[in-house]
Amino acid sequence: MQQSTSGTTVTLDPDSGLTATELAERYGLAVSGARPKLLAYLRQLWSRRHFIWAYASARLISTYTNARLGQIWQVLTPLANAGVYLLVFGLLLGTSRGIDNFIAYLCTGIFIFTYTQQTVTTAARSIGDNLNLIRAVHFPRATLPLTAVLVQLQQLGPSIAVLAVIMLVTGEGIDLSWLLVVPALILQTIFGTGLAMTVARWAARTSDLSQLLPFVTRTWLYASGVFYSFDRLPADMPDWVVAVLQANPMAIYIDLVRYAMMDSMGGDPPAYLWPAAAGWAVVMGVVGFVYFWRAEEEYGRG
Incomplete structure (x- = not known):
């Protein structure tokens, strides 16, 4: 039997007694x-x-192609959310009591x-x-969740610029800090990034996760x-609950x-804030990346 590999034709002897794995090793064949x-x-x-960055930029632009205000929504959306929470929690429920410059405090959060x-x-x-792309082209699957991260990172830029303006308007001064x-x-x-890769692997196995995520992130x-x-939680709240809340990476x-x-x-x-922030980043970044990589061969199957 003849087999072509890398442009070279080799003859495989079915009576050689070698297993398929041994034949593959002999002739330099690998699993696609x-x-x-x-x-x-x-x-x-x-x-x-460079492709990942360009792909993320293209995805960001396409997101707002059909919107009349275009990429202005990058800023309007978080501002609108902040306005709703200011009305409900700041004015109606009074969570702003005792917090200096609650508007800047809320918008930052x-x-x-x-x-x-x-x-x-x-x-x-x-x-x-992207199942069709995954099944048609061979490339590192981590490209896809990384693109999702970069899209949101590009969206964060205008938001931080607006946040800086809010700080100045509400009386916070510019400082080296x-x-x-x-x-x-x-x-x-x-x-x-680590969390995105972890969730991407979970969602690849269970499509229903995308429906559950809004409830999880809202609770978060x-x-x-x-x-x-x-600092203004009820005095009778158990210490372990306060400790868990303070260890929350987003907090x-x-x-x-x-x-x-x-x-x-x-x-x-x-x-504790800086060491905790670094610890969460290193642990989640490494674990999430390795966790996603270990399932590289599974994406796109089924």
Whole structure:
């Protein structure tokens, strides 16, 4: 029997007694679409970095193609959300009591939380929405959730610019501490990337996850101190509940940005915030990436 590999024709002897695996090793054959080693996988992704960025930019532009206001919705959407929460929680329920500059406090929470929320939501659809591409072209599947992360990162830029204006309008002064927003967002992005890859693998197996995610992220929103302060929780609340709320990664990233941009927060952030933010980023980033990579051969099947 003759077999062609890499343009070279070789003769396979069916009576040689070798197994299919041994024959493949002898003639340098490999399984199509097999999962590469982790370092090789990282190199493949790095070699496609320009494509991933261009693809993310194209996806962002196409998102607002049919909207009359176009990409202005990148800013209007979080502002509208902040307005609704200001009305409900700030004015009607009074969670603003005791919080200096509640408008800036609330907008920071909404903008920063929305970044991760949208990252996870879009990453959950990244495999299912691209099944035809996955089945037709061989490429690192992590490209798809990474694209989802970059789309939301590009959307975050205008939101941070608007947040800076809100800070100035509400009386917060420009300070060198504003530069700390950059490392805070870098850590949040690493955390969000790992979480996005984890959710992308789950959603690839269970399409119903996309329907459940809005309820999960809404609960997460309420537990992240977006429109209230943990310092003003009821005195009879168990200590372990307070500890869990304070360890919430989104509450940590939100507070880092608040302390960086708001003098009204009253000084330096608590000592645990930066180590906790770095710890969440490293653990979630590494675990999420490896978890997604381990299922590389499964995406697009079924």
